[in-house]
Structures are given as C-alpha cells and as structure tokens.
Amino acid sequence: MTKERRTYEDACGMAHALDLLGERWALIVLRELMLGPKRFSELRTDIPGISANVLTQRLEGLEETGLLVRRKLPPPSNAQVYQLTEWGYEVEPIGQALGRWATRSPLHDPTAPISAVSVLLSFRTMLNAARAEGLDARIGFRFGAYSYLGHLTPEDFPIARGDDAGADVTFAGDPRALAGAVYGGVPLAALEAAGALAVSGDRALAERFLTLFPLPPKIG
C-alpha cells in the first residue's frame, strides 16, 4: 500500500531537491502558489496543460513532503485552498535562479502564454536596484479576478494578493500584454489601443516601471 517514490538515493543536496520537487509540474504548482493560496480550480485554469489527475497527485505529494497545506476557508466561502508552508515559500530563490538562467536561452519563447503569477514573480527576479533608485511606490495589478498589490523599492518588491486601492499606479488586463511591455519593448500606447492593458494612476511612474527589469544578455 505504501507507494515508495522513486528517489535518487544520493546524499547530494541537489539530488534530494530533485527527489522533493523534480517531478513534472511540481515546480509549476509551487510557482502558482508563491503569491498566495489558491483553490484546485484556480490552479487548473492557471496551469494550462496539467490534467486534474496529475494536479491531484502533485498536491498530495507536495503536502506529504511538507511544502504545502490544505486549508479550509472560514464560512461563508468554506472553500478549500492550498497554501505553501514557510518552507514552500523558500523555493522562490530556486525559481529565480532557474528563471534568470533560462531567459538567456536562445530557445526561450517570450511570446508564449504566461500566468499572472509568473509575470509578477519575474519582476521580483529581474528588478534592477540602480534603475529603481529612489523609488518607493505602490503598484497595483488586476488580471481577471486576481488583484495584487506590490510595494516597490530599489531593494525589494514584495507582492501579495490584495486590493489595488491606494496604489500609485495600476496595470489591468492580460499578463502577456504586461510582459510584452516590460520585456518585449511593446509601447504602452499600443497595448492600450488594442485593449490588452489599461493603466490608471501615475502615468509617468507606469512608464518608468516598465524600464526597471532588464533581461540578462542571450548566450552566444
């Protein structure tokens, strides 16, 4: 009955990390929970390509190893959500190292679909302290049903789910469009004209925001 998982049986820390989160989709699931708990159906829609079957297995496995917990929200919502443990949140630097490295790949396709969480996490990863010199701003984001609020300083950019009321500037629309503006150099005006992105609040701040996240050079 006890299904023994396949392990590397290697004392190397890296190998053990792969034992814990090397299965397909595991890191993607953790990524989607990195900015706050989500329910099963949210994970399904935010992770295109994963099957309900596999998502169930991953959530079970990640719960067993202590990377996340199921939590029952208080009434009236009563919904069950999956929430990272503190240790689970500490996976973020790994994702950042992976992301930093992989964006240098010539095979990387930045125009592929991207989730709201991915874009926001990429900001935390790529924030350039020098370019953000002197900044202290609240940045709001609205992607469909999700609202996020971030506190931007040169040193850090913590982001959490929450109302964007009180934000100095808010971006609303499609994560892909925001990624295009920040990383693809697509002019804000074009995205607004196309209805893919809406900006409200301090427009100069918005324009500056788009320049804060330089990508590392491609290899070659």
Added chain:
Amino acid sequence: MTKERRTYEDACGMAHALDLLGERWALIVLRELMLGPKRFSELRTDIPGISANVLTQRLEGLEETGLLVRRKLPPPSNAQVYQLTEWGYEVEPIGQALGRWATRSPLHDPTAPISAVSVLLSFRTMLNAARAEGLDARIGFRFGAYSYLGHLTPEDFPIARGDDAGADVTFAGDPRALAGAVYGGVPLAALEAAGALAVSGDRALAERFLTLFPLPPKIG
C-alpha cells in the same frame, strides 16, 4: 523523425528551464561534469542508478540544447569526453540554490552515497566567508582515480581536476568519509583509523578546513 520534446509551452523563465533540464537525471549529469570533462564510463560509474540507455539519451539532449559538447582528446588517449559549454557551467548557481534549500529538509539523508564532485561542489556552496577569514590555501583531494586541487579563500573556492602537488593539505580516500567529517562531525582521527580517509600536509589546516562549511538549520 524529428522527435518533438515535451515542453511546458510557457513563457515563464522557470518553466523554460524545466524544458531544458527538467528531465530525470539531466541535472545529475551536469553536476558530474561541473568540475571538468568526463567520459561515458566515468559518468556511468559516478552516477549510480542511471542506465546506459538513459545516459545516452540525456547526453544527446544536453548536446542538442547546447549545454555540453563531445570532445575528442588528442592522441594517444583518443578518448571521447563530454564537456560542459560555458552556458552549461552557468547552471552551477541553480544547483547551489537547490542544494542549500534541500539540506534543510527533514527527509534528507546525509549518509547516502555521494560522489566526489558532489562533495566538492557542496564546499563551494556552503563556504562561510567569516569562518575562512584570512585563509589562502591550496587544498588537494584524491578520490580513487580522480585528483582535484582547490584554491581556498574567504570569497571563493575554485576547484579543478589536477595534481595535488603543491597543496598545503590533501585529503585522500572516500568522498562519503570526507562528507562525514565536514557535515557529520565525525572526528578525523576515527576516519583515519578506519582507513576511510587519509590526510597529508598541514594538519591544523585540515582540522580548520572541516569547520568552514556550516549547514543551514533544519526546518521546523
């Protein structure tokens, strides 16, 4: 004929990294090449558990994506070796992030088998600058047929294959024993008595060396 690899089709950098090196054994293979080229049979014996079949596939895949190259050594050896590209070597920070994170796991078994390269890489990962204050030493290692020489300073600890002639101190024996001395607190004298490890050169330096690599605290 063109075998299309299974991808996440996700613009997220982390997801693309998993496309490139998320397959089973891929990171382990890169790890074993991280301190210098190796031949097929060396990889097979240094990676217990991998089958020749899978090793061939991984080497092919990693070559296709530009992480390693096959190189023919000049006569008279004439042997073929696999060598990381510059981009391949840049995977090391990812392995370090994974290793640092996973050693905090309660499930991590530090007594499992460990390869020579893993132990040496762990030193680079865990080196504590404060504890190495003022050090500038050559550390030699001999594990079976492999010889490595490292240049230890508080800032860094580059290690490469090479003769340990000129080392201030040399450890020779079993990687597992060395790991036990550094991370398990096993007394050097006990390991020497058991014939698992031999130390030659500056003994005080050897004793100090063992204290330079503190492990992060376990979770809980």
Added chain:
DNA sequence: CGGCATCCGGGAAGATACTG
C-alpha cells in the same frame, strides 16, 4: 462545481543483454 478515483494509451525510465 470541486475534488477526487478509475481506466486506458503512449512514452519515458529501468534492467539486461548484446555489439563494434
């Protein structure tokens, strides 16, 4: 609808044997 369990097909991984 959310959260599974179940069944099935395809493909990757594992073990062993074999070849130049």
Added chain:
DNA sequence: CAGTATCTTCCCGGATGCCG
C-alpha cells in the same frame, strides 16, 4: 570502452464517472 537493442515497468496525459 562506448554505446545499442530489447523488454518490462512505471509515469504522464486524457477521458470518464462518482460523490458531496
């Protein structure tokens, strides 16, 4: 020594269905 060939096993992905 450096792989290839073959066979089996297991995991992944998709579909369906159950049950609160």
